[in-house]
Amino acid sequence: xxxxxxxxxxxxxxxxxxxxxxxxxxxxxxxxxxxxxxxxxxxxxxxxxxxxxxxxxxxxxxxxxxxxxxxxxxxxxxxxxxxxxxxxxxxxxxxxxxxxxxxxxxxxxxxxxxxxxxxxxxxxxxxxxxxxxxxxxxxxxxxxxxxxxxxxxxxxxxxxxxxxxxxxxxxxxxxxxxxxxxxxxxxxxxxxxxxxxxxxxxxxxxxxxxxxxxxxxxxxxxxxxxxxxxxxxxxxxxxxxxxxxxxxxxxxxxxxxxxxxxxxxxxxxxxxxxxxxxxxxxxxxxxxxxxxxxxxxxxxxxxxxxxxxxxxxxxxxxxxxxxxxxxxxxxxxxx
Amino acid sequence: xxxxxxxxxxxxxxxxxxxxxxxxxxxxxxxxxxxxxxxxxxxxxxxxxxxxxxxxxxxxxxxxxxxxxxxxxxxxxxxxxxxxxxxxxxxxxxxxxxxxxxxxxxxxxxxxxxxxxxxxxxxxxxxxxxxxxxxxxxxxxxxxxxxxxxxxxxxxxxxxxxxxxxxxxxxxxxxxxxxxxxxxxxxxxxxxxxxxxxxxxxxxxxxxxxxxxxxxxxxxxxxxxxxxxxxxxxxxxxxxxxxxxxxxxxxxxxxxxxxxxxxxxxxxxxxxxxxxxxxxxxxxxxxxxxxxxxxxxxxxxxxxxxxxxxxxxxxxxxxxxxxxx
Numbered sequence: 001x002x003x004x005x006x007x008x009x010x011x012x013x014x015x016x017x018x019x020x021x022x023x024x025x026x027x028x029x030x031x032x033x034x035x036x037x038x039x040x041x042x043x044x045x046x047x048x049x050x051x052x053x054x055x056x057x058x059x060x061x062x063x064x065x066x067x068x069x070x071x072x073x074x075x076x077x078x079x080x081x082x083x084x085x086x087x088x089x090x091x092x093x094x095x096x097x098x099x100x101x102x103x104x105x106x107x108x109x110x111x112x113x114x115x116x117x118x119x120x121x122x123x124x125x126x127x128x129x130x131x132x133x134x135x136x137x138x139x140x141x142x143x144x145x146x147x148x149x150x151x152x153x154x155x156x157x158x159x160x161x162x163x164x165x166x167x168x169x170x171x172x173x174x175x176x177x178x179x180x181x182x183x184x185x186x187x188x189x190x191x192x193x194x195x196x197x198x199x200x201x202x203x204x205x206x207x208x209x210x211x212x213x214x215x216x217x218x219x220x221x222x223x224x225x226x227x228x229x230x231x232x233x234x235x236x237x238x239x240x241x242x243x244x245x246x247x248x249x250x251x252x253x254x255x256x257x258x259x260x261x262x263x264x265x266x267x268x269x270x271x272x273x274x275x276x277x278x279x280x281x282x283x284x285x286x287x288x289x290x291x292x293x294x295x296x297x298x299x300x301x302x303x304x305x306x307x308x309x310x311x312x313x314x315x316x317x318x319x320x321x322x323x324x325x326x327x328x329x330x331x332x333x334x335x
Numbered sequence: 336x337x338x339x340x341x342x343x344x345x346x347x348x349x350x351x352x353x354x355x356x357x358x359x360x361x362x363x364x365x366x367x368x369x370x371x372x373x374x375x376x377x378x379x380x381x382x383x384x385x386x387x388x389x390x391x392x393x394x395x396x397x398x399x400x401x402x403x404x405x406x407x408x409x410x411x412x413x414x415x416x417x418x419x420x421x422x423x424x425x426x427x428x429x430x431x432x433x434x435x436x437x438x439x440x441x442x443x444x445x446x447x448x449x450x451x452x453x454x455x456x457x458x459x460x461x462x463x464x465x466x467x468x469x470x471x472x473x474x475x476x477x478x479x480x481x482x483x484x485x486x487x488x489x490x491x492x493x494x495x496x497x498x499x500x501x502x503x504x505x506x507x508x509x510x511x512x513x514x515x516x517x518x519x520x521x522x523x524x525x526x527x528x529x530x531x532x533x534x535x536x537x538x539x540x541x542x543x544x545x546x547x548x549x550x551x552x553x554x555x556x557x558x559x560x561x562x563x564x565x566x567x568x569x570x571x572x573x574x575x576x577x578x579x580x581x582x583x584x585x586x587x588x589x590x591x592x593x594x595x596x597x598x599x600x601x602x603x604x605x606x607x608x609x610x611x612x613x614x615x616x617x618x619x620x621x622x623x624x625x626x627x628x629x630x631x632x633x634x635x636x637x638x639x640x641x642x643x644x645x646x647x648x649x650x651x652x653x654x655x656x657x658x659x660x
Binding site: 053056058060085086090091094097102103108109120165169 | 463555556557558560561562563564565566567568571576579580653654655656
């Protein structure tokens with residue numbers, strides 16, 4: 001059985017704003033096993049990014065981690081000092097951002113940005129660090145790495161910039177990589193290349209990966225397991241197969257139905273009615289109940305805990321048992 | 336590279352700009368009044384008309400204005416700015432005497448404002464909305480809102496008149512006896528304190544706000560978060576990644592203000608009776624001392640054009656995205 005590399009328990013990250021306290025992440029628990037890719041899925045504003053920033057403890061102000069435990073290799077990151085965290089960031093846990101055109105500092109050369117990170121964590125002199133940076137650029141598929149390392153970010157295309165950002169994230173061979181929608185801002189052909197690259201590198205560097213996305217296609221292709229988030233909480237966690245075939249949480253089900261099907265008969269795109277709630281004043285009980293077509297009065301009152309559906313499949317719905325039966329019937333009728 | 340060509344191009348552009356500004360200044364100055372009438376005001380001599388005519392011929396003011404301009408330009412090209420109507424000294428000598436005092440005053444004030452303003456601005460941005468930040472920003476708004484001539488008078492009133500700690504006017508003591516510890520240097524410093532602090536007070540407020548707002552903008556950028564995520568220390572992030580980006584707007588502003596400061600900030604120098612270009616300027620304008628007015632105008636013009644060029648070149652050094660064509 002694979003060991004767990006990251007275990008988040010009941011994480012709460014709140015933002016104190018003028019308008020009120022935004023409960024961006026409110027009791028998130030999830031697990032990443034060694035060597036696997038976990039897909040972290042949810043709408044914009046569901047707390048995926050804040051969760052990953054919380055793990056590195058770099059949530060921007062006014063955000064604050066209120067409660068919870070973040071066990072990385074059996075040590076609680078929330079108990080570490082800032083100095084200790086600096087040694088973990090970039091060295092053991094790395095992060096790739098969504099928009100490569102803003103995640104590299106525009107006024108420093110690629111060379112200096114890579115060398116800086118390498119020297120921060122490894123005892124190498126400038127020459128050795130430069131050599132390593134060139135090798136990294138070569139690995140991530142930048143042609144003429146030796147020449148292009150002198151260039152500045154604006155001299156690279158979007159896809160190339162993301163490759164540079166990946167090189168920086170991998171420069172110290174981290175054991176855990178958070179990739180926050182790494183392909184969202186790239187065009188489709190480049191997306192596939194970057195995903196391929198990440199898959200290759202993941203096995204090459206023997207990493208675990210958390211892939212944050214709202215693209216179910218990417219999840220199907222890349223992830224081993226999936227955790228679905230909604231409004232700052234986890235709805236469902238399971239293997240990729242179960243998510244696509246046996247989802248039990250109404251939100252996950254709705255999310256699956258909202259994927260347009262190519263090749264089937266013409267039909268209206270199914271959408272989830274309503275919007276993600278305001279997290280300053282979230283709905284009581286289950287946060288999804290105002291948009292859930294299976295909601296009953298109990299859903300307004302009781303906060304659902306993650307319950308075990310079967311081995312490796314958890315769901316946070318009070319009525320998952322009934323809903324599972326209903327879904328089965330619906331499926332039979334459709335067939 | 337295009338660097339050298341760019342500089343040459345910019346230097347060539349200065350020529351028409353300079354001609355235009357000098358023509359404008361020359362004609363504006365001549366429409367301001369008649370210096371000969373001012374000189375002979377209240378003169379009871381019966382043949383005053385003749386005296387004036389002779390003076391006009393003596394100073395060359397009898398010629399048509401374009402001839403006067405031509406003569407002025409021809410001399411200017413030979414680095415001769417003419418002779419003052421009043422003191423009889425050459426304008427070159429006079430400006431040389433006064434310019435140093437202005438440079439000294441304004442540079443000390445600028446360095447003071449930057450040395451205090453930049454760190455405070457950075458601190459304020461890092462601790463946005465903290466009590467200290469709110470105190471800093473609101474005092475900065477007060478600093479900007481108080482005009483320098485008012486601030487100067489208040490300073491003189493408190494520290495010179497009531498407390499008697501610092502001299503109220505001038506750049507030097509009139510008698511050597513009054514030098515603190517008999518040192519000329521200490522005497523200079525002693526006289527510098529009030530005017531530099533008054534100038535720095537006001538401009539520091541601007542720098543604090545400028546640094547704070549650009550740092551806030553930059554600290555919100557993804558590349559700062561990415562630098563944090565890479566485990567870089569807070570010091571590297573603030574002083575290398577953020578501050579270097581924030582220098583671009585800062586340099587723009589310093590460039591503009593150096594031009595204005597070296598023109599002597601006439602108000603400040605008048606309030607503190609500081610023997611600098613601004614003080615000289617005000618006096619020359621009230622006396623309609625044409626050669627001195629033109630001399631100062633042209634010096635200011637050249638300084639501003641020069642500083643502009645230097646600022647533009649500095650951008651390119653700091654930001655690699657800026658290229659010169």
